[in-house]
Amino acid sequence: MGELEETVLDAFRRGGLSRRAFLKFCAATASLLALPPAAATAMAETLARTPRPTVIYLSYQECTACLESMTRSFSPTIEHLIFNNISLAFNDTLQAAAGEAAEAARKEAMRQAWGKYILIVDGAVPMGAGGAYCVAAGQSAVDDLRHAAQGAAAIIAVGTCAAFGGIPYAAPNPTGAVPVSEVIRDRPVINVSGCPPIPEVMTGVVVYYLSFGMPALDHQGRPLAFYGNSIHDRCYRRPFYDEGRFAHTFDDEGARNGWCLYELGCKGPVTYNACATLKWNQGTSFPIQSGHGCLGCSEPDFWDKGGFYRPLSAATGHWPRGEVLGAAALGGVVVGAGMAALARSHQKTSAAKTAKEAGSPPPKEDPHER
Amino acid sequence: MSAETNLLDFARGPALEAALIILVFGIFWRLVGVLALPRTRDLSEPRVRHAWLGGVKTIFTRMWPRREFRPRILHWEAVSYIFHIGLAVVILGLVPHILLIRDITGLSWPGLPDGVITFAAGAALISLLALLAHRVTHPVLRQISNFDDYFSWLLVFTPLLTGLMAYYHLGGRYEDLLGLHMLSAELLLAWLPFSKLAHTVFFLFSRGVTGAVYSRRGARI
Secondary structure (H helix, E strand, C coil), X not given: CCCCCCEHHHHHHHCCCCHHHHHHHHHHHHHHCCCCHHHHHHHHHHHHHCECCEEEEEECECCCHHHHHHCCCECCEHHHHHHHHCEEEEECCCCCCCHHHHHHXXXXXXXXCCCCEEEEEECEEECHHHHCCCEECCEEHHHHHHHHHHCEEEEEEEHHHHHHCHHHHCXXXXXXXXXXXXXXXXXXXXXXXXXXXXXXXXXXXXXXXXHHCCCCECCCCCEHHHHCCEHHHHCCCHHHHHHCCECCCCCCHHHHCCCECHHHCCCXXXXXXXXXXXXXXXXXXXXXXXXXXXXXXXXXXXXXXXXXXXXXXXXXXXXXXXXXXXXXXXXXXXXXXXXXXHHHHXXXXXXXXXXXXXXXXXXXXXXXXX | CCHHHHHHHHHHCHHHHHHHHHHHHHHHHHHHHHHCCCCECCCCCCCCCCHHHHHXXXXXXXXXXXXXXXXXXHHHHHHHHHHHHHHHHHHHHCHHHXXXXXXXXXXXXXXXXXXXXXXXXXXXXXXXXXHHHHHHHCHHHHHCCCHHHHHHHHHHHHHHHHHHHHHHCCCCCHHHHHHHHHHHHHHHHHHHHHCHHHHHHHHHHHHHHHHHHHHHCCCCC
């Protein structure tokens, strides 16, 4: 707060970092975002004259894993982001203040930066019971979000809960949870989905916004730089899929050889995220590399897709297949037999009618018919 | 949330369930309905001891044209075989298909590499196009073709095309194309019992009964 006029470059210098370090930071971030080399220069020029923006981080129906993830970002790190790029004015988990002091600090920060701050929302918003399922400082989450959104320059929904409703939104959704975009409908929301999102994706999106403004988004409102490709298409196990080599169980030869996990329910083919390229923990690994299929956590409704261990091509419904299809077969037999009986009856009636019209006695039962 | 995801969910959920129910119901309806129809007993003296063996033989002998017809139709027979074998390889060889069959029936077998499947699908698609061209250009075949022939062709062609498009990400996002692929295949399953596509099941019975009847009368089959 009160640091709106300090630019990002100023903050670097104040921290004892050189302009060279600043340029290296821009180059690394541009590389992370898969931007062309010229973009690093543009990013440096923009950030050098951009005042550090105030960031308000609001948490609703969430588990804090998104923030836990963000604190593990290595490029840029969360410390770097907080001390150099942004002014984190409110985050009820990271900040020292609590209770009324925290709320007062938030109101003051929002008042000072009204219309300019970045609003990061973490968690779904419960609409049921008038929003009573999530209330802080006497205000429901939905009212809090509507108010905060009015003064925001940009709204970033981090995590699948904020982006698509996530686990609170899963059936039967007892709290009437909705994603941020269903509350804020009059302006774009940048969705940074994932359960949790990749830390570098979260911090990278913030830096991108500071440098270039609104990023290009996909049809789900996610930055294309990170969500442009499916996990499957970038997966190092993809060649095994093409060769038809699959792990059938988690401890068979295929699993030990690192073959494709499609049969074990991997949702990589329909999941868009950067897990297979950026990976986690400083590029160490990602779930598929650890031997578990992708859950599809960055996609809407991933919790209600019929089961994490059901192959993508299998049916989602848990209906009793044997009983239902057996009943269908029985129904077919009954209808078929009935139709055949009707045909026999119609045949006899027609024969009798023809005989009557011809004036001859009705035909006798054909002893040879079977 | 997204229409595309919902399309795939719909295809994997209620649409698949409905298609399977219609398929099973329809096949049993048609099969029992035809088999239980009144037939006049053949009073002639049987020329062979076991006419049913002639029925079994006919199932196989009808798989290839008779010598006198070969010059005229052998090449189209070959194209038809390419299509049927290609389609069978695609349906029974692709691992996602096997997993779906396993999910429904519990039966499973090893799959084939995607390169083989792609080749088979391409061959089936090209042969289907050739067969359609033959149908619309041949004067007699065109005269005896009706809606069933063309619609059934479309319902076989569409899943093959959308399946290849989904695999190669041509013309849309994978989940959209996969949803369309599954829905088109489900439409095919629901249409199958009530159309000429029912020959998938009925050819055994029609050939068998014809072979048995003619065998009983002493005809060479």
